Amino acid sequence: MTETTLSHPGNREPVAFTQEELGWLPWLEPFPAEQLTERHWAGLVDASRAKSPYFLLLARDPDVLQARTKTDKDIFYNTRDGLPRAERELAATATSRSNGCIFCASVHSRFATQFSKRGADIQRLLDEGVDVDIDPRWNAVIAASVALTETPVAFGDAQIEALRTAGLDDLEIVDVINGAAFFNWANRLMLSLGEPAARSVSAG
Amino acid sequence: MSTHIPDVIDHLAGIQPGSSLDTLRDQRPQARENAQKSYLALFEPDFPGTVTALERHAVATFVAGLHRQPQVIDFYAAALRTLGSPEIALTIDAEIARGAVEGPYGRYPEGPLTAEDTTGPDYQVSADHRDQLGARLVAALQHAHLLVFHPRDANPAALQRLLDAGWSTTDIVTLSQLVAFLSFQIRVVAGLRALAGASARASAGADHMQIFTGVLASGAV
Numbered sequence: 001m002t003e004t005t006l007s008h009p010g011n012r013e014p015v016a017f018t019q020e021e022l023g024w025l026p027w028l029e030p031f032p033a034e035q036l037t038e039r040h041w042a043g044l045v046d047a048s049r050a051k052s053p054y055f056l057l058l059a060r061d062p063d064v065l066q067a068r069t070k071t072d073k074d075i076f077y078n079t080r081d082g083l084p085r086a087e088r089e090l091a092a093t094a095t096s097r098s099n100g101c102i103f104c105a106s107v108h109s110r111f112a113t114q115f116s117k118r119g120a121d122i123q124r125l126l127d128e129g130v131d132v133d134i135d136p137r138w139n140a141v142i143a144a145s146v147a148l149t150e151t152p153v154a155f156g157d158a159q160i161e162a163l164r165t166a167g168l169d170d171l172e173i174v175d176v177i178n179g180a181a182f183f184n185w186a187n188r189l190m191l192s193l194g195e196p197a198a199r200s201v202s203a204g
Numbered sequence: 205m206s207t208h209i210p211d212v213i214d215h216l217a218g219i220q221p222g223s224s225l226d227t228l229r230d231q232r233p234q235a236r237e238n239a240q241k242s243y244l245a246l247f248e249p250d251f252p253g254t255v256t257a258l259e260r261h262a263v264a265t266f267v268a269g270l271h272r273q274p275q276v277i278d279f280y281a282a283a284l285r286t287l288g289s290p291e292i293a294l295t296i297d298a299e300i301a302r303g304a305v306e307g308p309y310g311r312y313p314e315g316p317l318t319a320e321d322t323t324g325p326d327y328q329v330s331a332d333h334r335d336q337l338g339a340r341l342v343a344a345l346q347h348a349h350l351l352v353f354h355p356r357d358a359n360p361a362a363l364q365r366l367l368d369a370g371w372s373t374t375d376i377v378t379l380s381q382l383v384a385f386l387s388f389q390i391r392v393v394a395g396l397r398a399l400a401g402a403s404a405r406a407s408a409g410a411d412h413m414q415i416f417t418g419v420l421a422s423g424a425v
Contacts, residue, residue: 003372003373004367005360005361006360007360014313015316015317016315016317027360028373028376060378061245061253061381063241063245063249064245064246066241067241067244070234071239074234074238078231082232099308099356100312100317101355129320148395149308150308151270151306151307151308151352152272153391153394153395155391155394157398157401160399160402161402174228174231174395174399175232177392177396177399178232178392181395184384184387185384185385185388188355192363193358193363193377193380
């Protein structure tokens with residue numbers, strides 16, 4: 001096994017937040033796809049993820065990857081009550097915008113646009129940043145996500161009051177907390193283990 | 205270490221069985237169960253590989269300390285001391301004090317976002333503690349600080365420093381997951397604690413209101 005970092009001198013990293021599809025290039029050697037065992041496949045959860053260098057890299061610790069992926073799916077895809085999908089993706093986008101993860105923000109801004117049909121508002125969040133003034137409900141979700149993203153965490157009564165005033169009940173607030181918290185996990189992996197790439201360069 | 209705690213997030217957030225937050229967390233049962241499984245995979249792994257329990261708990265104590273979340277610090281620091289390393293726990297304490305700043309900060313690739321660049325310290329473990337902690341742990345703490353406060357400054361050179369200090373590629377994945385998972389766990393705990401606090405104050409306010417209106421209705425004032 002090569003114990004060295006990978007570099008991509010030909011890659012031109014995106015320099016702005018975008019809703020375009022981006023690729024991602026790893027800085028460490030992913031787990032070799034042809035050596036995947038049953039435990040690795042369980043870690044990948046969806047077999048299609050074996051095509052992704054990001055998930056193949058994380059598959060080096062398959063038990064953590066499996067638990068991470070199942071946590072992610074329930075927070076974002078379990079639509080039994082709670083916050084609408086669009087606003088969970090808004091929390092993910094605002095968190096990624098705040099941490100500065102151009103790749104994560106590209107994926108989740110697309111989802112937010114898809115579910116909300118408000119691509120122009122999402123684009124303003126990407127272009128203007130997390131202080132953008134959209135409407136009271138979205139502003140409250142963005143502000144809560146940003147406060148949760150600060151270190152130390154700055155989320156408290158003021159953000160909860162704003163969410164309640166905007167009409168969120170406690171389950172919806174828990175969804176905001178989980179969504180923003182989860183992207184503080186995801187952003188750190190994406191930002192520190194590789195780099196975004198224009199889609200044409202990465203080829204998957 | 206803590207297998208007797210069925211749900212670490214509940215434990216750290218002070219959530220009691222049957223409470224309203226317990227019921228709310230149950231609405232996302234897979235997330236709840238797998239947050240716990242993530243904890244177990246990182247801190248009581250079936251396949252620990254070459255990342256030691258001491259390394260895992262030392263880094264966790266440092267990350268919790270940088271977040272200044274008292275319950276979480278106590279939890280991981282207690283585990284670290286139980287592993288037989290009260291001296292390491294004291295050293296980590298001192299390094300937390302040296303490393304504590306505010307995030308997120310960092311630079312963007314040169315372009316329109318450069319206007320948003322914010323700078324902060326590039327933390328280095330104190331020279332006095334390097335021998336005691338050893339090269340691996342020194343490199344891990346420095347990397348953890350980068351991930352906690354300024355992850356957008358990450359680059360291949362940061363990973364190379366871990367490789368040079370003896371972390372394998374697979375070890376680095378585990379270390380990165382550990383710091384990133386804690387960034388999640390600590391925010392869920394802080395968020396749920398804040399929500400419980402806000403709800404308790406709101407209902408105390410409502411009770412107070414009821415007593416007050418009751419007094420008015422009784423004609424006692």
